[in-house]
Amino acid sequence: KQEVTQIPAALSVPEGENLVLNCSFTDSAIYNLQWFRQDPGKGLTSLLLIQSSQREQTSGRLNASLDKSSGRSTLYIAASQPGDSATYLCAVRPSRGSTLGRLYFGRGTQLTVWP
């Protein structure tokens, strides 16, 4: 069974810092890996999706990398801002198994960026 782990569980940094969130998964047979953002009391918003054949994806100040063979992904946030405060979730989509489209989620990293 695929298991997804995110480290750290919580992170508090001052505004302007560059930071890295980590995600690891146990089964490298994946179609893709996604990073989501969840604001308190809200749903999930997809930030970046990396296909299994890709090494990284970038969107603005966000950069996500994928090392499928080692089962690791990192989300890099440059020049953090208070508006980045949220919970960041990592999810993988297995390429084998019977559940089409199913995502396996990590427990998330709760990020606080203070002014």
Added chain:
Amino acid sequence: NAGVTQTPKFQVLKTGQSMTLQCAQDMNHNSMYWYRQDPGMGLRLIYYSASEGTTDKGEVPNGYNVSRLNKREFSLRLESAAPSQTSVYFCASSERPASSQETQYFGPGTRLLVL
């Protein structure tokens, strides 16, 4: 274009009561999913529907039933609510589960408290 909508936003039930959580999407997506999110557990798949007319169990289906009413709507029913079903429920949809570029779009969630 509202995306994925869920009703109600919040509900309090007594043990043994029944209720139906409603979900609708206006993106003409084929696949729809129900997840639950518990503190420290991450999101877990309850049921999914790969296409109109089909439904299948996910990781934690016990105590739930689903109906794919049409392509737009996917409902989740609790026949006899239990305190263990206190959670936040998210509905999601995706266009084509067979695509490695698939992104799932999430609704805002339903917060359910069972007393």
